[in-house]
Amino acid sequence: MENDNTIGYVVGGSLKENLNVRLTVSPQAVQEGSFVVIDSGDWRFYGLVTDLVLGATDPRFADEQSERRLPPRLAGLLHGQTLYTNLEVLPALMLERGPDPADPRYPAWRMAHTEDPRPIPIKTVPSHHAPVRRAEAGDVAEIFGDPNKKGNFIIGYTREQLLPVCLDLDKFVQRSSGIFGATGTGKSFLTRIILAGLIQHDRASVLIFDMHNEYGPDDTASDTNQRIPGLKSKFHSKVQLVGLGRDTNIRGATPDFHLEIAESDITPADIEMLTRELNLRETTSTTLNALVGEFRDQWFRRFREMKPGATIETEDGKKIPAPDSVEAWANQAGVNVMAALGLHDKLRKVFYLPYIVERPAGDAISEIIHSLEAGRHVVLSFGDHESDLDYLLVTNMLTRQIRERWEQTTNEFRSGKSSREPRPLVIAIEEAHKLLNRELASQTAFSTIAREMRKYYVTLLIIDQRPSQIYDEVMSQLGTRISGWLGDDLDISAVLSGLAGREALRGMLARLQPREEVLLLGWGVPMPIPVKSRRYDERFWQELKGGSESKRSEAQILKELGF
C-alpha cells in the first residue's frame, strides 16, 4: 500500500549488499541517511539510504539534453522512466507485522504471536516492487523508542522530517560507549547533552573527568560569546564539582571539595602507566619493586626525599654517596645506580605535583566514591593541571579504586551478603586515546573497565577525536558510538570497526555536517542513523528539567535549527 510518503519501490539488491530502490520522487527530495521503511508481505523492513545513483536505460538519454530538444513537459516525463535515480538502502531491521486484521489469516497469526513482535536484525529481503517510504514518527518511535517514555532521551532528529530519535538511557549505560568527531565538530556539546540526560534520568551515577573544565562550571562559547550553562549550575547539589588540588578554583567557581592524593596511595603500577609520558626505562619496574619492597607504602615519600648525587667526604677525602642519596640506596638495595638515578630524575615531575601531598586534607577519593554510590554525580575538574601527566595519573588512580570498590560491592550483592545492588556508574573520559591506546591498554584500569566492568556495573563513556589510536579491543566493546564528522580514513575505519555495512556508512561519516549532525551506530543502537543533533541551549534545559520532554512542533524545531 502506498501513501503520500512513498518515495520508491524495490528493484533489486541482496542481503549481503544493499537493496536497490527505484526513486519515484525527485532525487533532491531524498538525502543520504534518510530512514526508510519497506513493507513487503507480512514484514516491515527498516533501512538507511546510503547512496543515490543516477541511471539511464540507455546512456544516450543521459548524454543528450532532452530539455533542449523537447518542450519542458515532455522532457520532464523522461525523468523517472528513462532517466532515473536509484537509492542504495542498507537494510537493518525487520519486524513481523502479520496479516491485516481484516485478513482471514489474522486470527491464527495472532494466536501464534500473543505479544506484539519486536524488530529483529535483518534476515531476509523484501520482494521486488515493495513500496518504500520515509519513516514516520511511529516508525522512529518503534525502533528508537517513544520520546514520551521515561528513559528515552532525545539525542537528535532525523535529517529530513525532524522526527525525534531517542537513546534508551538504561541500555546506554549497560555498555561502554563513545562520542567521536574531529576537533571542532561539537563533541563537547554533545557530551554535555548526554551527560545532562544521564544525570536527569538518574539511574546511573556519572563521574566526569573534566580535563579542560568544560562540563562542571558555566562556560562561554568561543565563537558566539554566549553563555554555556554547566552541569553544576543546572543540577546544583546533585552534581559535585571536585577540583584537583587544594587551591583550585574552576573558572571562578569554588568546587564542592578538593582532591588531593596521598603519597601513600601511589603504587608502582600508577608510575609504570606513565612510562611513555615520563620516558621511563625498562629498568623502572625493578627499581620500583625494590623501593616498595623496602619502604612499603612510604616508598614514594622516601624516594622523593632521597637526594640524587648527594655525596659526603670520607676521612680520606674520597667522595662517596651520602647515606640519603639515591646512589647509596641503590647500592644498598642492589639496584642499578644509573637506573635509580634516572628514575628519580624522571619522577621529579610527579614528586612536586601540588596535589600529591603527604597528608591530604580529607579522603577525597573516598568521598568521591561515596557520592557516586549515594546516587550523586561527580565532575572532577582538573583546574590548572591540564597536562597529560596530570590526566593520566589522576584518572588512573581514581579509577583503580573505583573499580576495586565496585567489584567488591557487586560480589557482595551477588553472593547474597548484601541486598544492595550496586549503583551503575558511567565514567566519562576525554582524550581517551591517551589512556586507551595500545601501549597503555594493558596497564590502565580503563581497558579493564572497558573489557570487563560491565559485569560490575561500571561502563565508560569515551570522548575522543582520534579513535584510530584507541586500542581496537576497547573499541569493539563500545555498544553505542556517536560520531560527528571525521576526516581521517583511519579514524573512520576505527569508528566503523566490527560493524556490518561499514562501507556504506563510511562516506556518510565524511559527509556529516560538522557541529550539526552526528551518526549513531553500534550494536547499542537498533540501527545506524544520522541525526541532526539537539542544541544545547535554554530550550534543552527547559525540556529536560521541566517535566517530561515536551514535544515541540515541527515548526518550532525548524525555527530553532535555523530554517
Add this chain to the structure above:
Amino acid sequence: MTAIEIGRLLRASTTACVVGCRVSQANVPAFGGLVRIPLDAAYSIFGLIYDIRIEDDGLVRQLVTADNVPNDVILDNRVNRNVPVEVSVLHVGYEQHGRIFHLLPPRPPLSLDLLYTCRPEESRAFTGAGRFGYFRHILRAADLPVGELLAAHLRLANADHAEQGNHDWASAAVQELITLLRDDYPTLMTVLGALADTEAW
C-alpha cells in the same frame, strides 16, 4: 454529434483494413484519427488511420499537364467524380457488448462495411479504457511512420479529453510510451520529437 461516414471497406485482415471513399471537404478523414467500423449492433472494431492514399486516374493525370485547371473542373473532380481515395486503417481494438478491448479484433470487417469517424465521446471511451494497451499495435507496425502517427493521434485524442476537462490524458499516454520504448532510444526520440511539434505540449 453524429459520426461522419468515411467510406466502405475494400479489403481487410485481422490487423488492418483499407477503406475506399470519396473525398470532399466535409468528411476528409484525418491521419491519426480514430475510426469505428460497426459490424453489428454489439460489435464494433476501432482503428487508427495511418495512410490516406489518393490514387490518380487517367483523367487526373491528363488534367495536371494543362496550363491551368479551371475551378469548375477541380470542383467536378472533387464533388462528382469518384476519385478513388483509399484510407488505410490499423486495427487497435474493438468493443463488444459495451466492453472495450485493446486487443486485435476476433473477426475482421467485411467488404463494403461502413467506416465512421469516432465521435469525441467514443474516442474518449476507447483511449481512456485500460492502460493504453492499444499502443503496442502501433509500435509493432514497423513499416509505419510510428512517431508521426502517435503524435497525430495523441494530439487529436488529447483534444477530445481536454474538452471534458481531462488535461492529464496526454501526459499519461506519453508516460506509457516512454515505458514501452525505454530501451529503444531511436524510436522513442523520434516519437517524442514528433510530439514536440504538436501544440499539445
Add this chain to the structure above:
Amino acid sequence: MPVNYQQVLQQIREMGQQATQIEEQAQKLRAEAWRLFDQYACELDTLQQLVELAAAENPHLRCALPCQECLNAGFAALPIDSSYTLLAADGSQINPDRHASVEFGAINVGAIRVHPGQGRPPEEVVRSQMLFYHQLFTSNGGFLTDDVVALMRDIAERRELISLARQENSNGSDLIVTLTDGTLEPFREAKGQLPELEKLFETYLEVLRELAGLQVATAGYVDKPRSHLVINLLELIVLQKEGRLKQAGKDHPFLLIDDAYLFERILEPGQRSAVMAIHSPAVQSFTGELSLHFFYLNVGRPNHPYLSRVEIPQWVAASPRLLNLLHAALLSQSRMMGVRAYPYVLHRAHEIAVVGYSEREQLENMIIAELRRQGVPVGERSYKQVAKDASYS
C-alpha cells in the same frame, strides 16, 4: 486459338517489301493533292459546280461542299465575353443477348452540365432505361439488333440534352452549347433497312429541330478524324481533268491520303478551318436548318498539330456568334486535358455513362432475383455461352 504465325509472318514480309514503294507513291500523291488544294482553295464557285456535276453522275457521292470561306483559311476563336452553359451527353448500352440466362437490354445515358467560370461544381445526370420482353423485338418480330439499340441510345442522348437545354433556357440562359461524341448523323448506313429505324430517325430529327428552335450551339465531336471529305473533292478535280468524272466516288486517285494531311499544314493551334457542308446521300434527310456542316479544328500545340472534326447543323454554321461560341468552348475544354487534347465534358459524360461488365452482371442478378421472387422460372445460359465463358475464365 492463336493465329498461324507462319502464314502471318510471310504476309507481313510481303507487306514490308511493298512499303517503300507505297510510301514513295504516297508522297507523290500528297504533293499533287496539296498543289490542287492550294490552287483551288478559293475557287468556291468552281468547286460547287463540280460537285453538282459529279453528283449527277453518282448519286452516292460523298464529299465536302465549300460554303463561303476559302478552304485553306484558318480562323482563330474570339474570346467569349458572356456566360454560357455547356451540356454534354454520352451513352452506353447493353445489347440483348440470346445466350444469356435472361434477356434484357439497357441504355445508359450520362450527361453533365457545366457553367464555366461560375465557381459551381458541374452537375451529373444519369438516366438508365431497361428493355424487357416486347421491347426486345422489332415490329416485324425480329430480335433487336445492336444497330437499333445504338440508334435508340443516340436519341436518348439528344433527348437528355434537349431536356437539359430546356431547363437552362427557362432559367434564363440563352447561350447554350451541347456536345456529343461522334458524328451528328446516326447510323447512316443501316437506317434504311428497318421501319423501327425510320421512326427513330424521325424522332431524332425532331429533337434536332427543337434544339434549333432554342438556338443551341449543337455539335458532334469527332476525335482523330479519318475522313476524306475534302480529298474526295480534290479527286473530282483530277477526274474531271482526266475526263473521267463518271468515276466520281468510285475511282480514288488520292486513296491513301486523308484530310488531316492538308489541314495540319494550314491550321495553327486553336484555329478552325473553313466551314463546309457535307454532300452525302445520307444527309438528304437533314434539310434546311438541320443540314449538316463541318469544320476541322486544331486542338494541338505548336509543331504538334492535332485535328478534330466538328459536325454542326446549318443553324450553327450560319450564326457567327454560335459558331464562335462553339469554337471557343471546344478549345477551352480541350486545353483542360493538357497534352492529350479532348473536350473535358465529353470525357466526363462518357465516364458517367459507361456501364462495365460487373454492372452488367449485377443487373442480371437483380433481374434473376426478382423473377425468382415472383416464382417465375429463370432460363439458363446457352451451352455455347457456357463453353465460351469457361474457356475464357
